[in-house]
Structures are given as C-alpha cells and as structure tokens.
Amino acid sequence: MPPSSSAEPGIRPAGLxxxxxxxxxxxxxxxxxxxxxxxxxxxxxxxxxxLDDPDRLAALAARHGWQVPLRPVATAAxxxxxxxxxxxxxxxxLPAAVTPGxxxxxxxxxxxxxxxxxxxxxxxxxxxxxxxxxxxKAALYGAGFRYPGHTEFLAALCGNVTPVMMLASDRLRxxxxxxxxxxxxxxxxxxxxxxxxxxxxxxxxxxxKFGIPQPRLAIAGLNPHAGEAGSMGEEDAAIVxxxxxxxxxxxxxxxxxxxxxxxxxxxxxxxxxxxxxxxHDQALIPIKTLDFDSGVNVTLGLPIIRTSPDHGTAFDIAGxxxxxxxxLVAALRMAGDMALHRQHVRSH
Numbered sequence: 001m002p003p004s005s006s007a008e009p010g011i012r013p014a015g016l017x018x019x020x021x022x023x024x025x026x027x028x029x030x031x032x033x034x035x036x037x038x039x040x041x042x043x044x045x046x047x048x049x050x051l052d053d054p055d056r057l058a059a060l061a062a063r064h065g066w067q068v069p070l071r072p073v074a075t076a077a078x079x080x081x082x083x084x085x086x087x088x089x090x091x092x093x094l095p096a097a098v099t100p101g102x103x104x105x106x107x108x109x110x111x112x113x114x115x116x117x118x119x120x121x122x123x124x125x126x127x128x129x130x131x132x133x134x135x136x137k138a139a140l141y142g143a144g145f146r147y148p149g150h151t152e153f154l155a156a157l158c159g160n161v162t163p164v165m166m167l168a169s170d171r172l173r174x175x176x177x178x179x180x181x182x183x184x185x186x187x188x189x190x191x192x193x194x195x196x197x198x199x200x201x202x203x204x205x206x207x208x209k210f211g212i213p214q215p216r217l218a219i220a221g222l223n224p225h226a227g228e229a230g231s232m233g234e235e236d237a238a239i240v241x242x243x244x245x246x247x248x249x250x251x252x253x254x255x256x257x258x259x260x261x262x263x264x265x266x267x268x269x270x271x272x273x274x275x276x277x278x279x280h281d282q283a284l285i286p287i288k289t290l291d292f293d294s295g296v297n298v299t300l301g302l303p304i305i306r307t308s309p310d311h312g313t314a315f316d317i318a319g320x321x322x323x324x325x326x327x328l329v330a331a332l333r334m335a336g337d338m339a340l341h342r343q344h345v346r347s348h
Contacts, residue, residue: 015343016128017079017088018335019118022052022111023133025094026103027313028323030060033133034068035325036332037087043329046336048131049079049088051114056098057089064321076126092117100319103136108143111135115150119157122304129305129335130154133328134313148180151299154306164201164300166274167284167310168334169291172264173274174283175202175300186279190222190235195243199276203252205300206273211341218263218272219244219256220282226257240278264290294330298338305338307331 023029033050034057036043050057054070061068071086073079079088092114096106115135121127132150147153155163166175177198178186199217206215220226221240223233230237240257247254255272262268263275264286277283287295288310295310309327317323 015339016126017076017083018046018048018129018131018332018339019076019090019121019127020048020050020131020332021114021118021133022050022092024103024111024136024139024313025053025056025098025107026100026139026318027134027136027315028318029133029313030057031064031318031321031323032309032325032328033057034061034064034066034087035323036328037068038066039325039329040083043333045329045332046128046339047080047083048332049073049076049083049090051090051092051118053094053110054089054091056094057087063319076121090117101315103139103313103315105139105142108140108145111140112143112145115153116157119154119304122306123158128339129307131328131331131335132306132308134309134311136313136315150308154299154302154304158302158304161303162197162201162301164198164205166202166205166298166300167287167295168298169287169295169330171290172269172287174277174287175274176277176280176283178279180280183279183281187222187235190239190278192239192243192246195219195240195276195278196246199243199247199252199254200250201301202274202276208345209300209305209338209342210273211344212273214253215274216272217247217252217254217256218258218268218275219247219254220260220263220275220277221257222278224259224261226259293324293326295327296331296334298334305335305342307335307338 069086070089071082072091073088082088092110094107094110096104118130122130151163155161178189203215206212221236226236236257244256297308297310299306309331
C-alpha cells in the first residue's frame with residue numbers, strides 16, 4: 001500500500017535515510033536544517049542526515065540556543081539509528097569561516113562536494129533521496145560551476161539525463177515546460193516535442209515516485225483563452241493541441257489545451273494530478289499564491305529522488321534564527337513519501 005498520511009507524532013518511516021546538502025553556508029540552510037530536526041516528531045519527518053561542517057552547525061545551534069545534539073557519522077547507514085536522539089552529520093569541512101549573509105568563494109568547492117557526495121549516495125542506494133538546501137551560483141563559479149542551477153548540475157551527475165522541474169504542494173503540482181528564460185524566449189523555445197517530452201517524464205514519475213497509477217495531466221494553453229480559435233494567437237492550435245493529441249495517442253490521460261485563467265480554482269484542480277504549463281510564471285504564480293511557505297521543488301526525470309525548499313538563500317535574514325523551516329520540512333516529508341512510493345511500485 002502507499003505510505004500513510006497519518007499525522008500522529010513520531011518519526012516518519014521512509015526506508016533509507018535522506019541526504020540533506022548544506023547549500024550556501026552563508027545562507028539559511030544550516031538554520032532551517034537544525035530547526036527541521038527539532039520538528040522531527042511533531043512533523044513526522046523521515047530520518048535524514050546532513051552533509052555539512054559539524055563545527056559550523058554547532059556554532060549555529062549555540063548562537064540561537066537550540067538544543068540539537070550533533071553526531072558525526074562515517075556512512076549513511078549509521079544515520080537511521082542515530083536520528084531519533086541526535087542529528088547525524090556526514091562531515092564536509094569548510095575551509096573558510098562563515099559570515100551569515102556574505103558568501104565566500106573559498107567555500108564553493110565544499111558546497112559542490114556535498115551535492116556530489118549526496119548524489120553518489122542516492123545513486124548507490126545508500127540514501128533514499130537527496131534534499132538540497134539553496135545554493136548561491138555566483139559564489140560557485142570560481143569552483144567550476146557552469147550550470148544554470150541545481151537541476152542541471154544534478155542531471156549531469158546522474159548521467160546527463162533530461163530533468164523536469166516540478167513545484168508541488170498538497171494543493172497543486174505544476175510543471176513548467178520552459179523555465180528560466182524570458183517570456184519572448186520561452187515562446188521561441190516552445191514546441192510540440194518539448195511539451196510531449198515534459199509530459200511523458202511527468203507521467204512516468206507520477207506513477208513511480210508519487211504512486212499515481214494513471215496520472216491525469218492538464219495541459220495549459222499558451223495564450224489567453226487557449227488562443228480562442230486563433231483569434232488570440234496561433235500557437236495553441238499549431239503547437240499545444242498537436243502535442244495533446246500525440247500524448248493521447250500514447251495512452252496518457254491528458255486534457256487541453258485549457259484556458260490558463262480557469263485551470264487553478266478548486267474544482268478545476270480536482271480534475272488533474274499535475275498541470276503542464278507553458279512558461280515559468282504560468283506555473284509558479286498559482287502554486288506560490290496557494291501555498292507560498294510549503295511549496296517543494298522536485299526534479300523529475302532523474303534516477304534518484306530529489307526535492308528542495310522552494311526558496312533561496314535569504315541572505316537578508318541569515319544568521320538571525322528567524323528563517324522558517326516550513327518548505328524544508330515539506331521537502332523532507334515529500335522526499336520520504338516518494339521513496340516509499342517508489343519502493344512500493346518496484347516491489348509490485
């Protein structure tokens with residue numbers, strides 16, 4: 001059976017422990033990770049371990065008066081037994097002192113090493129999933145980072161697979177077909193092939209990692225009213241509709257192209273499992289409006305499970321102990337559930 005959604009206090013079962021990366025050490029990643037461990041019972045979190053510098057974490061906990069006993073571990077396998085009483089840390093040492101809000105390029109190699117090690121552990125089935133804290137790309141460029149973001153870096157580490165970005169919460173799942181490009185560039189990039197590939201990957205991971213046997217996809221139109229029979233743009237008839245027909249011919253349950261302005265009210269959301277949107281803001285505005293604090297960034301198309309909080313490094317509040325851990329908590333819960341769903345699907 002799929003994992004239970006019971007809200008009873010206690011550690012959430014998830015099989016293998018989850019690997020949580022440090023992210024940018026001058027940001028809020030360490031603070032929210034410590035807070036997440038403190039919420040392990042009330043929020044029923046799965047066991048996780050951090051790939052981080054224990055000294056940095058100890059200093060953070062002491063600064064804010066958080067009673068978080070840290071336990072260095074040598075392997076991921078040690079983490080599950082330790083987690084209920086201590087926060088396991090697989091040490092990744094930082095060469096430079098950390099000043100909150102001020103990233104130091106000297107620490108970039110350690111940040112990347114944490115991501116690489118976590119990915120390796122997930123690929124070798126030593127960790128159940130990778131949960132990444134936010135990075136600061138500008139601070140990483142000197143260490144050889146040449147990717148648009150986490151997603152593309154993880155895809156390269158996993159063998160240059162095709163990644164798909166999903167934003168998910170309990171209320172809505174959205175997948176943008178084009179992502180971090182201008183609106184003009186997004187329209188130029190949009191093609192039936194890209195829509196079909198994105199929808200295929202989404203449906204496959206909804207089955208395997210979310211436990212949805214027959215995923216229902218809602219395909220958004222590009223233009224107002226999905227083009228209004230061509231009077232508001234020809235792209236929906238020329239690009240989106242043919243993609244929908246191809247997906248239906250493959251046996252997928254898809255609807256569209258749908259008018260984007262009527263896709264996200266409660267009755268409409270009840271009719272699909274994920275919305276495939278044509279550009280970044282078409283996808284992210286509705287989910288951030290519905291669930292700003294608990295949205296989770298999920299990378300589909302990888303051979304591993306990867307989730308992340310849906311926010312940045314928050315340098316403006318780093319070190320103050322006021323950052324909210326809600327999105328990281330949601331990312332941990334979702335990663336744990338996805339790991340159990342995948343285990344269930346593969347065993348049947």
